[in-house]
Amino acid sequence: MNRPGNRVVAGVSGSLGSLTALHRAASVARVTGAALWAVLAWEPPGGDIPHRGGVCPAPRTAWRSMAADRLTEALDAAFGSAGPGVPLERLVVYGKPGTVLLEVADQPEDLLVVGAGARGPLRRAMWPSVSRYCLARACCPVLAVPPSPLHRTFHAVRRRNTWQLPLNVAELTGRR
Template identity: 55%
Template sequence: MSGDDACGPGRVMVGVSGSLGSVTALCRAAAEARRRGAALWPVLAWEPPGGELAARRSAATFLLVDEWERLARQRLCEVLAEVFGDAGPGVPVHGLVVRGNPGRALVELAVRDDDVLVVGTGRRGWHRVFSGRVAGYCVRHARCCVLAVPPSPLEGVLAAAHRRNSWHLPLDSKQLS
């Protein structure tokens, strides 16, 4: 895809995986697209289980590629439906499913000067932006503006509740408010 085949006054591209962090980034990206009058481009990048190297080693991989891509497309549609429902985000949406490393795929797609790339920073906050994860890769390599969205405060509360539950510790409902 070249940078010239987008429509409208700009694109707001956002990495979507279905994680709470990516949903937070998707909501922020939709708000940014509405503010700019731009199109929203949610992108779900996928890799074969075990990565590309493992996929090249297996002779049966080519039989599963179509199924993996179908599942990725289905996941993107589910996330968009869960977040926006029937009303939609209020801007044109161009969902993309691409095979490849998420950080690299996002950077390769967001090539126009008027693009904005929105990524979630993960559940551990801003210091993770500069790690080797997707957000860090995008911040270091993107040719357009990158908006790194911190996690929702709810994510920390949910993670703490999950830890307590998995360790079989009593949960005080006052901690959830």
């Protein structure tokens, strides 16, 4: 394992934004010769409050296993069987994403890479931004990667499908 400080820590959730950030983290790790640490934070379904009275170990083990599977699926989706081309450390950690990422990227020499995500007023009100949390509190540099341009196109197509609107392929290619 590489020494602390020679790492690029990437937050992974499996979303398109986190996969874009994971690609960027692998590129930076390749250029700098650092190890890539892919970190997925998980919490029980419905949050931690319903389970404070003591949750049976069987569901907790199953949830952790599901989180590990989600990390494997995200890495496979991002890199395929070839892998990222740099030393890779996989971490599945119980806790809130921002807190977990800051606990892992705890050296000033680390680089923390997170997806910035698409943020509208409703999203900001409903779900706190992990990237903002990390940018405000990290002891190391943080790279917030904006969504891929394809991200917006994907969501536009998904909205059209949800509302059963006709799809104009010329709009997707930029030709009108």
